Amino acid sequence: MPARIYPSLLAADFAHLADDVARVEPLVDGLHVDVMDGHFVPNISFGLSVIEDLRPHSKLFFDTHLMMNNADFYFEQFKTAGCDMVTVHIEVYPDPAPIAEKARKQGLKFGLTLNPPTPVAAVEPFIELVDNLLVMSVYPGFGGQQFIPETLERVARVRKIVDSHQLGADIQIDGGITPESARMARSAGADVFVAGTAIFQAPDPVEAVAALRAAVED
Numbered sequence: 001m002p003a004r005i006y007p008s009l010l011a012a013d014f015a016h017l018a019d020d021v022a023r024v025e026p027l028v029d030g031l032h033v034d035v036m037d038g039h040f041v042p043n044i045s046f047g048l049s050v051i052e053d054l055r056p057h058s059k060l061f062f063d064t065h066l067m068m069n070n071a072d073f074y075f076e077q078f079k080t081a082g083c084d085m086v087t088v089h090i091e092v093y094p095d096p097a098p099i100a101e102k103a104r105k106q107g108l109k110f111g112l113t114l115n116p117p118t119p120v121a122a123v124e125p126f127i128e129l130v131d132n133l134l135v136m137s138v139y140p141g142f143g144g145q146q147f148i149p150e151t152l153e154r155v156a157r158v159r160k161i162v163d164s165h166q167l168g169a170d171i172q173i174d175g176g177i178t179p180e181s182a183r184m185a186r187s188a189g190a191d192v193f194v195a196g197t198a199i200f201q202a203p204d205p206v207e208a209v210a211a212l213r214a215a216v217e218d
């Protein structure tokens with residue numbers, strides 16, 4: 001699959017979200033929208049009304065990463081707010097089949113993600129249910145953390161599983177993505193690169209996207 005870049009809204013200026021997104025929109029492939037509940041992760045980001053208000057300002061695919069204990073309760077509202085995909089944590093939903101079904105009923109694409117200590121084997125049985133497999137490369141909750149190098153081996157294992165089942169699921173990586181870590185993750189088999197700090201906190205976000213793009217080009 002071609003490499004794609006999704007900026008993470010978490011690192012944008014929350015007082016100027018639409019402007020920050022518009023600046024990079026022509027250069028990127030989707031927008032990563034991090035929702036944190038203050039329970040599953042020790043941080044609170046933003047919720048439905050922020051997504052709803054941003055929606056008319058962008059045509060990007062809204063890839064919603066739900067760091068929440070009760071994410072599925074809100075699927076209908078995420079759809080109404082304008083989300084295109086919901087990605088939930090396997091740590092919250094050890095049997096995600098009914099949750100995938102619930103998302104699809106709402107017309108949402110569905111993804112599963114796993115934290116750094118969670119074995120890849122936890123998601124393997126459900127690989128056919130997902131559009132997106134997000135391999136976290138930091139402990140979720142905060143932007144600006146260092147990429148965990150052991151993630152590369154995990155990406156390679158997920159790549160092998162997806163390819164052996166001849167599936168089209170995206171393999172996404174999120175956390176500490178810079179041109180350097182993105183290049184290594186691309187070699188390991190990642191398709192979608194989520195970057196917050198490296199894009200929105202860069203002096204020139206447009207140049208930052210170009211640098212990431214150059215790093216992951218095949």
Ligand code: DX5
Nearest residue numbers: 008140141143144176196197
């Ligand atoms: C972390 C979030 C990430 C975060 C990445 O919990 O899931 O999407 O925004 O931020 P950076 O790119 O700064 O590591």
Ligand code: ZN
Nearest residue numbers: 032034065174
């Ligand atoms: Zn995320």
